[in-house]
Amino acid sequence: MLPSKPQHFKTALVSVSSLYVAGWGIYYLAQETIRRRELAARKRKYPLRAPLLPPHAISSGVRVAERVGVLAHTDSKRNAKPLSSSSANGAAEAKHAQEILKQNGTNADSDASDSDSLNEPTARGPSWYGGATDSEITRIHHRFSSLKVLGRYANVVPEWREQGAWEWAFWKLLYSVFYKPRIWWDGGFKADNKSDEGRQKIEMLLPVERIKWAELFASAADASKASTAEVAAAPAVRNAAQSSFTWIGQSTCLIQMNGVTILTDPVFGEQPVESLFSPTRMRPMPCSIKELVANAAIDVVLLTHNHFDHLDISVLPLIPKRTQFVVPVGLTSLLTQYGVEAERIVELDWWQQSRLPLTIRVAPKAEQSGHGHVSERRRVLDVTAVPASHWSARTPLDTNTTLWNSYAVRVHSEGDNRPSAPGSTPEAQSLFFCGDTGYSPSLFTAIGRALGPFDFACLPIGSYEPRWHMQIQHMHVTESVQVTRDIGSKRAFAMHWGTWQMSDERWDDPYWQLHKELRATSPDDPNRLLAVPFGRTFWL
Incomplete structure (x- = not known):
């Protein structure tokens, strides 16, 4: 008797699955x-x-x-x-x-x-x-240069081990079902949101403030009496050539450095991916992408990697045509599919640097408002891609075909070519923007030795449980605080938490762990790493 078609199908499915695995x-x-x-x-x-x-x-x-x-x-x-x-x-x-x-x-x-x-x-x-000798720089660059194995990028820190999709499957299908039952786990957020006490805690730990655009940007019409057509054609005018940080959610930040405006890892959707299995935002956003584009002059977009919670392709066509993109190696083809011209994209490998000359428009100071003329100032943005311990993928078949970066950024006035002294003059500001990464003492101290110190840093503090799975790709809060010392940042802001529940810790655990760690290791510097409200602007 011949096998039935369903039996043929089952046999073929098992065979294909076995071959795939x-x-x-x-x-x-x-x-x-x-x-x-x-x-x-x-x-x-x-x-x-x-x-x-x-x-x-x-x-x-x-x-x-x-x-x-x-x-x-x-x-x-x-x-x-x-x-x-x-x-x-x-x-x-x-x-x-x-x-x-x-x-x-x-x-x-x-x-x-x-x-x-x-x-x-x-x-x-x-x-x-920042005191590395030429010999040290050579060792750092060679030791932590990007590595491609069998057509895909690989991590270069000693702590990394290859996990494969089956470890994720073990976590979600076995560990989360039998050991710590957490199917549809939301970190306890929904339960807290049902009680008055829980809602008060949510409002206290994850407050949302509307962005005060008037503090950041002035209308060209008010500042220079320009025509409506001129206002529409020109980029927004900064209120001052200052530096500030505004957290929008996850790793999406609006950063100003000496007036240069940087948008990082833009994601503005309710979910990273529109799916039944994708988490939803815990809190309302402090602004929409349309509101951001209408009010802000975005000079540069920094992308760390292609994961859905770091790159929302639906926002790409809305980014102004004058904006430049700095991305890891391999991401240009994806961006060009969604309307970003290739000439506006700079791809960087680890330790590669790009210099972007920029012109910003600054409103007159309040005491000079009678003169009413917008001034133009020249700025230079130096950005260096540095390694991270992570991975990339947007489909099951493109894992690690593109790179993943963190960035060291320095903005200074045109003509100031002193890269060895970031933040040493009023016209220089330095930033370390950390992509998703596990912690490696040798890597982060190498970054500090080669490129530090930094005026401020943006560091992820969430998505770290279970440690046996997450430790090599997401830092624990303890490690994030340590990174501030490794790289020499004067001030740091927490991100990549409180937005989507994507791991096994409670939604509020990063906050409490941060304060516990700061009390234990930095009693004299409790603001070493700040957890800040969504939408509030901090001036630097």
Whole structure:
């Protein structure tokens, strides 16, 4: 008796599925083997030695490992001791770090990262940031340059391990069903929203304020008595050539640096993806994309990677034609499909830099309003792409075919060509904008050594549970606070939390963890990393 058609279909489906899983399994195994060999070769050829890694990089790595398990595959947990962040215990931490390094250095079975050594750790002074020698710069760039394996990009930090789609499936289909039942988990937000006490907490932790456009931009008509046609044709006028930060949601931020306006990772939809399985926004947006475009003069859009919660393609046609885009390698083809001209796009590989000359229009000061003329000022935006520990994909078939970036940005007046001294003059401002990433002490201290310090930083603090799955792609709050020290940021703003519930921690956990960490490690600097309301503008 011949098999029926349904049986044929089932057999074919099982065969295709098995081949698909086996094929990807073989691919990931080969990719991970090649990646590890390449990283081992880099570590031998380009070791990171003092003063490239300051003492706090190792001691904080031990502390972070103990707290959130980020370095679980190393000996850090085995050797870890509780470390205090107080200055009184700084010498003990450095000594403990040396002991760990010595133990690791004498272990023949340890991985190639043991070629990195502090030797004799020295104190980190203000000049440490941005003080890399040419030799150090060469080692940093080669050690953390982008890597493509079998046609797809791979991560270059030692903490990374290849996960594959099956680990995500295990998390969602097994772990979330049987171990911690959290199907349709919303972080407890809906339950809190049903009670008066819960709603008060939501309003307290996630307040929403309408953006005060008049503080940021003046109408050209009011400032210069220009005609309506001139106002429509010209970009909006800044009220001042100042610097500010406004959080819109997730990693979407409106940033001004010396008057230059930057929009980051623009997403304005109710969901990252219109789907039954996609989360919805917890809070109303402080503005719509149409309102933003109508009121703001967007000079540059920074895109960190192509995930749906960082790039909403529906907004691309609405971005003004004068706006320039800075994106990771491989994203141009997607943007051009939705109306962005290729000549407006700058693709950057890790450690590549682009210089964008810009002209901004600034309204007269209040005391000079009688003169009523808009002034034009020349600015130069230097942007450097730096590595992150993450991945990219918009479909099941394009995983890691495009790169993922963080950015170091410096804006200065035209003619000021002093890249070695970011933020050192009133006409220079520096920013570190962090894309989604896991924490790597060696990577972030390398960024601080090569490109720091920074006047301010934007750092993700959410989507970090469960740690066994998320630790290499999303930082825990403890790690985000540590990054402010690694890179030397004077001030930092929290983002990538409180917008969509995309992981297993409670919706308010990042907020409480942030305050707990700041009390423990920065009692004298509680504003080191700020969780801010949606829509409120902070002047820098």
